[in-house]
Amino acid sequence: MAKYSCKNCGAELFFDPKKGKLHCDYCGTDYDPSEYAYKPEPDAAAGAAKDQTIAQPGNEGTGADAAATDEKATDDSTGNLVVYKCPNCGAEVITSKDTVATTCVYCNRAITLEGNLAGTFRPDYVVPFEKDRKDVEAAYLSLCKKSILTPRLFTKQATIKKIKGMYIPYWLYSFDGDASIQVLGKNTRMWTTGDTEFTETSSYSVSEEATGSFRYIPADALKGMDNVLMDSIEPFDFSKMKSFNPAFLAGFYTQKWDDDSKTNEPRAKNRAKESLANAAMANVGSFDEMHIQQENFTWTNNKAEYAMLPLWMMYTEYKGKNYIFGMNGQTGKIMGKIPKDPMRIAEIIGGVLIISQIIMMIIRVLGVM
Ligand SMILES: [Zn+2]
Numbered sequence: 240m241a242k243y244s245c246k247n248c249g250a251e252l253f254f255d256p257k258k259g260k261l262h263c264d265y266c267g268t269d270y271d272p273s274e275y276a277y278k279p280e281p282d283a284a285a286g287a288a289k290d291q292t293i294a295q296p297g298n299e300g301t302g303a304d305a306a307a308t309d310e311k312a313t314d315d316s317t318g319n320l321v322v323y324k325c326p327n328c329g330a331e332v333i334t335s336k337d338t339v340a341t342t343c344v345y346c347n348r349a350i351t352l353e354g355n356l357a358g359t360f361r362p363d364y365v366v367p368f369e370k371d372r373k374d375v376e377a378a379y380l381s382l383c384k385k386s387i388l389t390p391r392l393f394t395k396q397a398t399i400k401k402i403k404g405m406y407i408p409y410w411l412y413s414f415d416g417d418a419s420i421q422v423l424g425k426n427t428r429m430w431t432t433g434d435t436e437f438t439e440t441s442s443y444s445v446s447e448e449a450t451g452s453f454r455y456i457p458a459d460a461l462k463g464m465d466n467v468l469m470d471s472i473e474p475f476d477f478s479k480m481k482s483f484n485p486a487f488l489a490g491f492y493t494q495k496w497d498d499d500s501k502t503n504e505p506r507a508k509n510r511a512k513e514s515l516a517n518a519a520m521a522n523v524g525s526f527d528e529m530h531i532q533q534e535n536f537t538w539t540n541n542k543a544e545y546a547m548l549p550l551w552m553m554y555t556e557y558k559g560k561n562y563i564f565g566m567n568g569q570t571g572k573i574m575g576k577i578p579k580d581p582m583r584i585a586e587i588i589g590g591v592l593i594i595s596q597i598i599m600m601i602i603r604v605l606g607v608m
């Protein structure tokens with residue numbers, strides 16, 4: 240378990256999205272995550288990484304041997320739970336066996352399970368949080384105020400119960416693509432001479448090619464997630480992506496991928512196909528009728544990289560019901576919906592359901608909240 244302690248006062252550090260640094264609440268010192276060097280373990284079976292620069296009471300190892308199952312708390316997607324002893328307060332933290340980062344429910348200590356960051360589970364990149372808890376609350380409240388459909392009391396009475404930041408494991412695909420398409424174009428001309436109507440049809444066979452370089456097309460790496468819904472979290476700004484360092488996870492929750500890069504590759508390729516085909520078609524010219532006769536795509540320089548992308552989740556309660564919101568942790572794009580006036584519910588129920596679905600899916604799959 241890697242710990243991020245203040246080199247000044249020894250207190251625990253958490254990643255501060257506003258500063259992009261590890262921050263000490265006690266003495267106010269900030270540290271660049273790179274100051275806590277990351278030495279990845281070569282294989283998943285290795286024990287906990289022991290970073291000598293970080294004081295750590297009671298090394299407990301990974302706790303992987305102390306695996307315990309709890310039928311009640313087990314969710315259907317992961318099945319196995321493990322118990323880790325918090326190195327700070329000694330309490331037992333129950334978590335999914337796939338957990339990479341979490342916090343102790345008793346003392347809030349950030350816990351990183353390095354064994355789940357080893358080998359093929361070692362992320363290449365992280366898109367750090369830029370929005371913090373206050374941003375989540377503010378965005379939510381302004382959404383409530385803006386909507387004329389919001390029941391008046393909701394804004395006042397809804398109580399924010401929980402805000403949780405998490406990293407979702409994603410595959411990022413990069414490749415070059417070539418498309419060649421063959422299109423049959425038809426033009427029809429009609430005219431009348433005297434009593435006779437003439438129709439002339441001209442056919443053209445047109446071949447066009449388009450090439451493109453694609454960089455970081457994202458696809459979530461969790462089996463239980465609905466792919467179409469997960470795509471709605473986008474876009475992310477990958478120009479601000481950093482090389483992975485678990486220091487970025489301090490205070491957040493995440494788990495390792497369970498859906499491999501090969502399985503998800505077609506999602507990225509389909510997006511690329513569409514944009515290449517559109518580019519090629521743009522050069523074909525215009526005809527009265529067009530039929531694509533042949534389409535060929537070739538891909539080179541294929542690369543799949545593993546990245547952690549940030550998401551905030553918020554839980555509120557209104558009249559005994561729970562409402563859940565999601566926000567892109569980098570851009571602040573809100574995914575949640577506020578409860579609507581029943582008079583208008585029929586119109587917008589679709590949108591609300593989709594949002595609830597995605598949030599419930601995240602909760603189910605990640606086992607958080
Ligand atoms: Zn300090």
Ligand SMILES: [Zn+2]
Pocket residue numbers: 325326327328329330343344345346347348
């Ligand atoms: Zn603890």
